[in-house]
Amino acid sequence: MASLSQDCQVDATILSTEQCEGVTHYHINVRVGPIEWSVKQRYSSFVDLHDKLVSNHGVARDLLPPKKIIGNKEPSFVEKRRGDLQLYLQTIVNFMHHALPRELAEFLDFHEYEITHLLQSLARRFFHEGDELLLNNRAVTFTPIQLLAISHRLKNPLPTNVASEQESDFSHVADFASQVRHLVVEGSNSVHRTSNIIQNELMYMLNTFQSVENLCIKNANVRNIGYLGAVRRTTKSLVVKDSEMTRISDILLCGAVYKETVEGSDPYKWLLLTDVDVSCNNIDKIDKSVSLAPNIEKLDLSSNKLTSVDSLTSLPHLVSLNLSSNLFTDLEDMHTRLGNVVELNLSQNNLQSLQGLGKLYSLSVLNVSMNNIFEISEVGHISRLPCLETLIITGNPVATIVDYRTKVLELFAQRASEICLDNERPTQRELDTVAVLQAIRASREGRLPTLSISNPVPISTTTLAFVTPDVATAVSESSKND
Known part of the structure; x- marks a missing residue:
């Protein structure tokens, strides 16, 4: 995903226009390093942005192309305005590149694709809504792009070229994540919104989550989870669906260098885990890694590719087993x-x-x-x-x-x-x-x-x-x- 840095080049160009219900929309292409995405804005949105930049950041008022009422739908005028708005965007981006303000970042959707502004957006949300989201152990959904941003910030300091406010401080994200009990990770094999980012190709960690009891992973590549942290020690219920797993070890041993079950390998044991649902995957064999969760009582292996039952004698507490829709x-x-x-x-x-x-x-x-x-x-x-x-x-x-x-x-x-x-x-x-x-x-x-x-x-x-x-x-x- 995109990441702003001192030497990172930010480019914004308006490639085309579109008439929709009598309104002209400008298609903006934003590129930050190898990551690019598109944003669609109308002229009135440019006016709103410009007013904020003039009031809060000292941008010259005459920098924005003037408004025209008569003849503003003519192709020649629309094309000229497209060029003028592109010059306006490039000017303010170059001028504010070293400290991209929130108004400009949100106008260009940086909060959807760029690490720092995405985290600041999450921080503001958790600052205002965190207590309500955690009420009654409600399920909280994170995407791989959000988890990658969190993992990146844990290892790297906040860039000096990014403005920050108290309510957008990363501590709100870390504090909220540490209290989540029902965590849902929802991935995708498609490009993320209008960008060239594919979420299931991103690597991330879950070590920020210290209190997870119910972990649900849907349509996400579990092999890209680099480290689980405390999740192994606290999880009681585990669901991994539509994630193309071929072995149970893909999740139970994710983050391990060698996917081999070793007797007494305490760091990889799931001692509180009692309910496991790994249905709707590509599992063709029950491997020995199930012994890492010796207290499983309920196991759902439906809708996989199993032809035989192996390794389940290591689960002395197993009382419910679902093997439907296999081979x-x-x-x-x-x-x-x-x-x-x-x-x-x-x-x-x-x-x-x-x-x-x-x-x-x-x-x-x-x-x-x-x-x-x-x-x-x-x-x-x-x-x-x-x-x-x-x-x-x-x-x-x-x-x-x-x-x-x-x-x-x-x-x-x-x-x-x-x-x-x-x-x-x-x-x-x-x-x-x-x-x-x-x-x-x-x-x-x-x-x-x-x-x-x-x-x-x-x-x-x-x-x-x-x-x-x-x-x-x-x-x-x-x-x-x-």
């Missing part, structure tokens, strides 16, 4: 690759079998919707999981089978009533059908059907009354018969 085709011995996961989302992959999930005994919620499962029998692999309560399997070919729900629920035997299938609890009618299917199956297998504890078969009882005989009456009746 999985089969699952082998998932119990050896995962710990005590409670929620597992494998939707929108290309799975054909559930066999590899049969020993995930802690699993409570399983989503395998939108895959390629054809056979009801595949559900049998997970039907004996003791904690499974929610199963989502809709969107598979198997879901088109007649009486699909009852056939799936039948496989859970006595636990059929406890299963929430495709976000719906089984109805009593479905449970009755399941009981019949279980009885038929038991009959075919030559065994007694197992009565459902949840819906026991009603048992009717008959009470038999025993009447005690009268002995005297019995003897009398016997005598008569003789």
Whole structure:
């Protein structure tokens, strides 16, 4: 990005004009070293600028080309005024180059592209609005160009050729950044506004932020983050989306010279981190760097390019794992690759079998919707999981089978009533059908059907009354018969 210095050449030229709704706009091209951008201004804006420069900085009043009311739209006049305004701009820029005033800097958009004036603009904003922005841990968004400016100022003093005021002092920026708890870094692969600056090509650091608990990086190149500082020690929730990451180490080890996980590498550990969302990237392998965040409880790896699960046994606290929208085709011995996961989302992959999930005994919620499962029998692999309560399997070919729900629920035997299938609890009618299917199956297998504890078969009882005989009456009746 642009940076003013004693030997830096500043050039401003008016390249063209444009008629818009009866008003002539002048397209100004500004160049500071290798950085250039364009600004569009009308003649009245030049008048406002000139009045401020005359009042505050002693610029000669007759320096600006005079106003013309009649014939000011004629091409010949517009072209002449373009040349006169360009001469005016070049004169005041050369005259004030060593101490560019705020009025001229903002007129030429220096606060959008040049380090010092951008920081002064941020300082004024945080001076007046900082307390409100920090209220209730509200998310605060910074762009790479702003973060580069902050990083540059931390390493370099304020140039002597730039005027400064109390409210535009850099201390307001540093103080505000140190209190931010919810930080959002939002990058872009496109040019920044009208300049030739591409934000995702800029290198910057985050060491000014001392209190971040929630870090969100969107559409930014994490490999260009040079140093995290205290962010590793304070962050509890991490989101990195649409950033073209190919490895989790790109963020967990960003700033490290060698992207290698070393046991006991405390400077790179994220000990407070419990929630990680790295969805919508290009991750094709789960690398060992995840061990640097051993307390992760929730991990979202959806919408990546994964084909296998690795390195997650180093996360003993992991309970929720989202692997949806990846490239999985089969699952082998998932119990050896995962710990005590409670929620597992494998939707929108290309799975054909559930066999590899049969020993995930802690699993409570399983989503395998939108895959390629054809056979009801595949559900049998997970039907004996003791904690499974929610199963989502809709969107598979198997879901088109007649009486699909009852056939799936039948496989859970006595636990059929406890299963929430495709976000719906089984109805009593479905449970009755399941009981019949279980009885038929038991009959075919030559065994007694197992009565459902949840819906026991009603048992009717008959009470038999025993009447005690009268002995005297019995003897009398016997005598008569003789």
